[in-house]
Amino acid sequence: MSLSLVRLDDRLIHGQVVIGWGQPLHVGFIVLVDDEVKNSAWEQDLYRMGVPPGIDVLFVSVADVARHLAEWTADPRPGILLVGDIDTLANLIAAAGAGGIARINVGGVHHRPGRTERLRYVYLTDEEAAKLKQLATNGVEVSAQDVPTARAVPIGEFL
Amino acid sequence: MSEPTPSPTVGVIISHAEVAAALVGAVRTISGVSDALQAVSNEGCDPKALAQRIEEAIGERPAVLFVDLPGGSCLSSAVRLSRGRGERAVVTGVNLAMLLDFVFHRDVPPAEAAKRAVEAGSRAIRTPAA
Numbered sequence: 356m357s358l359s360l361v362r363l364d365d366r367l368i369h370g371q372v373v374i375g376w377g378q379p380l381h382v383g384f385i386v387l388v389d390d391e392v393k394n395s396a397w398e399q400d401l402y403r404m405g406v407p408p409g410i411d412v413l414f415v416s417v418a419d420v421a422r423h424l425a426e427w428t429a430d431p432r433p434g435i436l437l438v439g440d441i442d443t444l445a446n447l448i449a450a451a452g453a454g455g456i457a458r459i460n461v462g463g464v465h466h467r468p469g470r471t472e473r474l475r476y477v478y479l480t481d482e483e484a485a486k487l488k489q490l491a492t493n494g495v496e497v498s499a500q501d502v503p504t505a506r507a508v509p510i511g512e513f514l
Numbered sequence: 515m516s517e518p519t520p521s522p523t524v525g526v527i528i529s530h531a532e533v534a535a536a537l538v539g540a541v542r543t544i545s546g547v548s549d550a551l552q553a554v555s556n557e558g559c560d561p562k563a564l565a566q567r568i569e570e571a572i573g574e575r576p577a578v579l580f581v582d583l584p585g586g587s588c589l590s591s592a593v594r595l596s597r598g599r600g601e602r603a604v605v606t607g608v609n610l611a612m613l614l615d616f617v618f619h620r621d622v623p624p625a626e627a628a629k630r631a632v633e634a635g636s637r638a639i640r641t642p643a644a
Contacts, residue, residue: 365560369586370530401593405585465560475558 358386359433363444364462367392367437368402368412371462375502376435377410383432384411388420388447389439417443421450440464441483448495459490460507461499473513476501484514521575522620523627525551527608528568528592529582532557541613550617556587564591576601578616578628580608603628611638 359380364372367387376382385406392398393414406412415423427434438444441464448456463476470478477499479487487510491497497510527534534553542548552571556564568579568591579592584606596602603624605612612635619630 366556366587366590369590370583373585397597398590401590402585404589405583465563466558467560467563478560 357430360435362437362460362462365439367439380433384434386413386436390416417446420447424451441486458496523624524575524577525616526571527580528554528588547617576624578624579604581606605631609635
């Protein structure tokens with residue numbers, strides 16, 4: 356399987372993803388799952404600006420995931436799949452089907468009113484926390500890790 | 515009755531961690547100018563919260579938004595907030611040299627101030643003979 360990382364990160368494509376993870380994983384492509392960005396040419400240009408030449412960026416909708424997941428996992432290049440919020444993540448996992456996505460990296464969900472701190476880089480409302488727990492209950496391995504040099508924190512330690 | 519004097523363009527530095535605050539401090543130390551720049555860090559905030567921090571730093575003034583990297587969360591927020599707004603301009607790859615030039619040349623529209631800052635910042639990047 357060449358999707359090396361399936362990551363929840365509200366900043367989507369940024370330094371931690373491209374440099375922090377991209378360099379050690381030798382990433383060849385990034386799949387950004389976001390219905391809004393998929394339909395916005397200027398936002399796509401903006402996200403591409405932060406990506407070095409040699410890394411392909413695919414902008415897809417949740418509906419595209421089921422159609423293309425097998426193709427991404429068969430790609431010999433290491434890849435990162437990114438989502439920005441927990442609802443999209445849950446929809447994506449449902450769309451991928453049983454065994455489609457087995458492991459989730461919670462990379463960054465930052466502070467906003469209504470959320471409480473679970474880790475330095477993970478803030479969740481109670482509703483978001485419950486949705487994340489449900490994914491784990493359903494058999495997805497969920498851990499938090501902002502950069503590869505940090506320890507992966509299992510969901511049981513922060514929720 | 516005379517026209518009101520337009521506000522000078524403010525520089526808002528948007529960075530990871532404490533880079534922006536350090537640059538503001540360095541400009542103040544070197545130039546003595548203390549009212550031209552504002553620092554915003556993306557530390558610990560999601561895109562909406564970062565946008566709010568930037569808006570608060572800009573206020574109602576014309577602004578050049580200086581961003582540390584040419585991609586990522588700081589740039590995304592800066593471009594979103596400036597798109598289609600002539601009173602705002604964005605510069606990436608902020609460095610001390612461009613800021614020191616900027617603080618003395620703020621009585622021009624943001625696009626012009628941004629262009630000048632890029633030229634000043636680019637001139638500072640060299641590989642002098644050792």
